[in-house]
Amino acid sequence: MKVETGQRRWQALSICLVVAFMTLLDVSIVNVALPSIQEGLHASEGALQWILSGYALTFGLALVPAGRLGDARSRRAVFMWGLAGFTLASAVCGLAPSIEWLIVARLLQGVAGGVLNPQVAGLIQQQFQGADRGKAFGALGATIGIATAVGPLLGGVLIALAGSEEGWRWVFYVNVPVGVIALPLAYKLLPPPIYGEQKGMDPLGVLLLGLGVVAIMLPFLEAQEWEGAAKWALIPVGAVLLAVFTWWERRCKGPLVNFSLFRLRSYALGSLLGLLYFSGFTAIFFIFTVYLQNGLGSSALEAGLAVTPFAVGSAVAAFVGGRLVSRYGRALIVFGLVVVIVGLLGAWLAVELWPGKGVGYATALPLLVAGLGSGLVISPNQTIALSEVPFQEGGTAAGVLQTGQRIGNAVGIAAVGSAFFAAVAGNHGDWGAAFRLGLLVILAFVLAALAVGFYDLKAGHQPAR
Template identity: 40%
Template sequence: MTDLHTRTVAPPNAVGVVRPGALLALVLTGQFMALLDVSIVNVAVPTIRTDLHASGAALQSVIAGYTIAYAVLLITGARLGARYGFSRVFQYGLAAFTAASLACGLAPGTGSLIGFRLLQGAAAALMVPQVMSLVQRTFTGAARARALGLYSAVLAGGMAVGQVLGGVLVSADLFGTGWRPVFLVNVPIGLVLLAAGRRLLPALPGDAGRGFDLPGLVLLAAALGLLVVPLVLGHELGWPAWGWAMLAAGALLFAVFAVVERRIAARGGQPLIPGRVLRAPGLLPAAGSIFLIMAGFSGFMFSFALHQQAGLGHSALRAGLLSGPIAVAFGLSSLHWQRLPARLHPALPVIGLALVGPGYLLLGLLLAGGGEIGPAAEAVLSVLGLAAGCAYSPLFGRALARVSPADAADASGVTVTVVQLGQVVGVAVVGTVFLGAVDLPAAPDGSGHALLVTCAVIGAAFAGAAGFALRTRPAA
């Protein structure tokens, strides 16, 4: 396979020599930190409750505040990168994320912790879209495909490692600091990345003349907020009427946003998401498939963790370790799928997804009785991860393969937002299915039955993903 140091191109207007391998390690580590903070806090919740005397609503806000700010502002972050320079905005986002992580780790109370979590999510939204834009501008050909495989592996790894690392750090209670290291761990890593970024990041100037489309920006952020807030909080609060009202208002604002964007384009302006990006061959069907893959994968990881901890009585650390096979397999196959025979590559996403749907149903049947997770279930988990990764990584490449470098930032914002929304929707919808089928804590067999119902729904989502994948084709 082509090495990352070959078949790359110097980005237009770059200054100095780009070291592709080191650059990729830098930006993907930043991406990994942002993903880690979606899940690492979950296992620290009981300790935070005790230490800060936090209410249930406050704890929900600590967890959800990060995700809400992150999801809502991703496209804004992408546009800022295009205007002011991807490397510069990545550094600003990384610096803000590191500072916010320090503030979270030192927070004296729940109110300040919630505020700092919102800032941390906003900083992640500033940093993360630049990763894909830098990959698009720095790599080409086989090197880009491998870089996208590493990107996919990081997505999978962040989900699994967050649970495990959070359990390790909280259990260690370093110097009596309890939950605080789950945030403070980002600080030394962030400082190292900031120092490395000064030498490694290419000097890509932004397009200062590019329009900013403030009306579109405000409308889209509001629409995403109205969608994400009830999805994140709805199942915890029993789906109150205001949540449904927000969802309806969000759908209306998306329609208004589409009308406003078309009018801006008709006047010769520069809309937030240019129509040519959405019309790029393969982007929309690939994005639809990616959305359903992430919804199914994230929803399963959430429900599987609940089944283990509230049904089987596993510790958070053990639950994270038992979830490892599917995440590790997903990451490995995302990275190495190109080693499969070339004749399989065109059909690989459809083949992989066609295997995953029935595979989840088989897993649900294996665990429905509430028994311990044995070798057979672990084997099925590994196969599910391998098959899903063989579909996800090629689809990511197909989504971006025909996007011009000039539109890399906008396409990056769209695809990363699709990934994040898939995670949010998956946890909300699939989590609601699981929680609606059982009252937790529950007996193992009751929790196992709920997991069977949940796996059937996830299987249907992957069948839909296979349908979208049929409408994509690899780049020539």
């Protein structure tokens, strides 16, 4: 395997991280822009839901096929096509004259984001080895944590500066100059293809996987808007489609996903742990920002500032975790999950004791602690999960891993959101009680992830190399 050395690969990584930050930011930044979009485009609540869920859905659908395409052909070329598409779609979102236009542009933006992200992990697999790989994934983990948590803050700042009616457009415009600058740098710095075998793309596998993922994710993404229980019937349909997909992949000559990867203990347990953890931690920002804005009347900027401690803690700990994972392995992740639980319990207590508008100050320290723990989970888990995966399959493996995280994200927000809003309705508008109940559901997901980590640790899994 050819692995570049020196400063060039770190420069290439910096381009990848900037672009990954931009695509992941768009998952969370739009949350605080929804009132502005509703005012500016006279959008219904159902349409606003599709601005969020449509992006998440198409993002998740593109991950595995795009990872396979990058592995089989050229990660640099796929990365650049994805970046060009994301930049163009962002401009179209900002210019949208109607809500229908914006929804379509968001769907395309999600596809482009899903095309980009597996290439980043695949390029890290290709370019870095040993402790340097842990450092690179540590930087990626910090990027994920910051992008998820800082989105509400940045969105609040942009809307405050540009005005509530049209400020939402700048949430999308900020991506355009970043993309224009990053494109030529990506061509210059990212490595060209280094393997000659041209693999097929398994169109039937792509179709089966796509339909299965849509059937499973859609009921969770539409949990608040799609009334009635009929939507949940899609989940067993999705399970059947994924079972057929698995059957087909084990028999076709050029499978989309190499299922032998799941015989790697590190990859199988890392994927499960990631799914469970993402089901919990991303829902924190959703219910906390809703609690502050709808329950306590805080502004979008104030809500964004309140979750900033989590972002700071996550960024710092992710860099540290990337350097320590080769020494401590899964034990580091288990420790991080325990710290997350301690921080969430502290946030629960803070809301219990100081339920007024100053709750953002009371939760600052607990959220900082939870963020520190989160940084010791995300990047080390990704490093361990991909540590035994051949670099030629790094993009596909990362796509499957991230698809699980996106499904976890959808399931978690639906479960936590349902408990949260049911508690608001059942407690005569007691938003503090609703937030605490939501935290308990989040804690259940994090505890499940901790159980997976303990299981792996007890079995004596070795640190990542």
